[in-house]
Amino acid sequence: xxxLDARLRAMAKREDWALPAAYETAMDGLEEQIRxxxxxxxxxxxxxxxxxxxxxxxxxxxxxxxxxxDFWNVRVEDVLVGQESSxxxxxxxxxxxxxxxxxxxxxxxxEDVSQKMEGQDLYLNSSPGYWLRTFDRWADCEEFxxxxxxxxxxxxxxxxxxxxxxxxxxxxxLNEESQRHCAVALQGNIKGELQHxxxxxxxxxxxxxxxxxxxxxxxxxxxxxxxxxxxxxxxEFEITSGVTGEGIPYTLVVSETPExxxxxxxxxxxxxxxxxxxxxxxxxxSPGRDSGADAxxxxxxxxxxx
Numbered sequence: 001x002x003x004l005d006a007r008l009r010a011m012a013k014r015e016d017w018a019l020p021a022a023y024e025t026a027m028d029g030l031e032e033q034i035r036x037x038x039x040x041x042x043x044x045x046x047x048x049x050x051x052x053x054x055x056x057x058x059x060x061x062x063x064x065x066x067x068x069x070d071f072w073n074v075r076v077e078d079v080l081v082g083q084e085s086s087x088x089x090x091x092x093x094x095x096x097x098x099x100x101x102x103x104x105x106x107x108x109x110x111e112d113v114s115q116k117m118e119g120q121d122l123y124l125n126s127s128p129g130y131w132l133r134t135f136d137r138w139a140d141c142e143e144f145x146x147x148x149x150x151x152x153x154x155x156x157x158x159x160x161x162x163x164x165x166x167x168x169x170x171x172x173x174l175n176e177e178s179q180r181h182c183a184v185a186l187q188g189n190i191k192g193e194l195q196h197x198x199x200x201x202x203x204x205x206x207x208x209x210x211x212x213x214x215x216x217x218x219x220x221x222x223x224x225x226x227x228x229x230x231x232x233x234x235x236e237f238e239i240t241s242g243v244t245g246e247g248i249p250y251t252l253v254v255s256e257t258p259e260x261x262x263x264x265x266x267x268x269x270x271x272x273x274x275x276x277x278x279x280x281x282x283x284x285x286s287p288g289r290d291s292g293a294d295a296x297x298x299x300x301x302x303x304x305x306x
Contacts, residue, residue: 073274074251076239078228086235087228088253090272094225094279097218099194103146106186106194109133111139114192129188129195132178134164141182141199149199149214150275152305159203159210159302166202166209166285187223208298209285216278227281229270233258238292244306248273252299254292269295271303280306 074092109131135141138154153159163169164183182201188194197216202209217225238254248272269292271282282302284295 020172073249074272074279076178076237076251076253076272079237081234083234085230085232085265086237086257087230088237089226089228090251090279090281091226092272092274092279094217094274095275095276097216099219101147102194102197102218103144105144106146106197108185110188110192110194113186113188114190129190131186131188132183134177134183136180138182138201141184141201144184145197145199145216147277148220149277150306153202153203153210153212153302156203156302156305159205162202162204162209164202164211166204166211166283167301168204177203178195191219195221196223203282205302206296207287208295209283210298210302211283211285213281213283214278215281220270225279227272227279229253229255230256231257238296241302242303244273245304246306248275248306252296252302252303254296256292259289265289267292267295269299271299273303275306 047055050151076088077091078087079086113129113131133144135144138151142148160180161169162163163171163174163179165178166188167174169179169181185198185200186194187196195217195218199214199216200211202211204210213227215225217223235258236256239254240252241250242251242252250271252269252271254267254269256267265287267286267288267290269284269286271292273280283300285297286292286295286298288294
């Protein structure tokens with residue numbers, strides 16, 4: 001199923017741990033019901049106005065140019081907008097990485113995961129099969145996984161290095177572990193087989209927080225590739241597409257949420273694209289309720305570097 005990146009993206013999106021196996025099984029069933037149209041959903045759901053308008057524009061453009069949506073490599077699907085929650089799913093042609101490409105350190109970590117899972121109650125453990133290590137440098141992350149990843153943000157004069165949640169590294173609320181610049185998270189099964197790898201790193205672009213996540217899918221993984229986002233309440237999604245500086249297609253989503261005690265002081269935007277190793281996500285969080293355009297502009301400037 002979805003790896004359910006509940007990662008705190010836009011301060012609301014993802015914590016770096018996996019969900020229990022029982023929960024994943026239940027969510028698998030719900031996802032299948034949604035796809036088959038058999039889920040009994042309480043309340044009325046509708047797409048945000050901008051989703052409908054932009055989807056119509058995209059349909060016209062594709063019809064006029066005879067271009068398949070697959071051309072864009074990534075696509076936003078399963079957009080759901082409701083009074084209680086809103087979400088979307090990002091899918092695409094995401095490459096599979098041969099297991100032999102990963103380092104011996106990754107293989108050793110999977111042996112540890114298998115040993116620990118054998119003695120756990122997988123229904124009670126909040127993160128079975130999850131393994132995390134943090135690093136001070138991006139190059140150390142690359143060395144650990146065993147191969148290089150494209151990251152022009154590391155050398156960009158537009159950015160200041162932050163921790164892997166895109167928070168200033170000298171913030172008083174951070175401990176030594178969480179001050180580090182990047183993190184590698186591995187997800188394995190009870191057999192010690194690698195299922196999913198994520199690499200997170202963070203930057204500051206003036207007042208805007210930038211987090212980059214690279215999702216890697218090993219050969220033989222039972223996880224469905226892709227990512228997505230979810231919000232409390234009735235959100236609106238502005239979805240656009242473009243190409244990076246090297247001509248790589250991307251999809252960009254600006255999310256507008258109803259004002260609440262939680263969503264009261266920031267705006268967010270996310271860009272998704274695929275490079276030769278995996279799925280990239282760039283997340284921008286801009287201070288202020290009406291600053292979604294600033295977050296989008298920041299991402300567009302950074303996408304030109306890829």
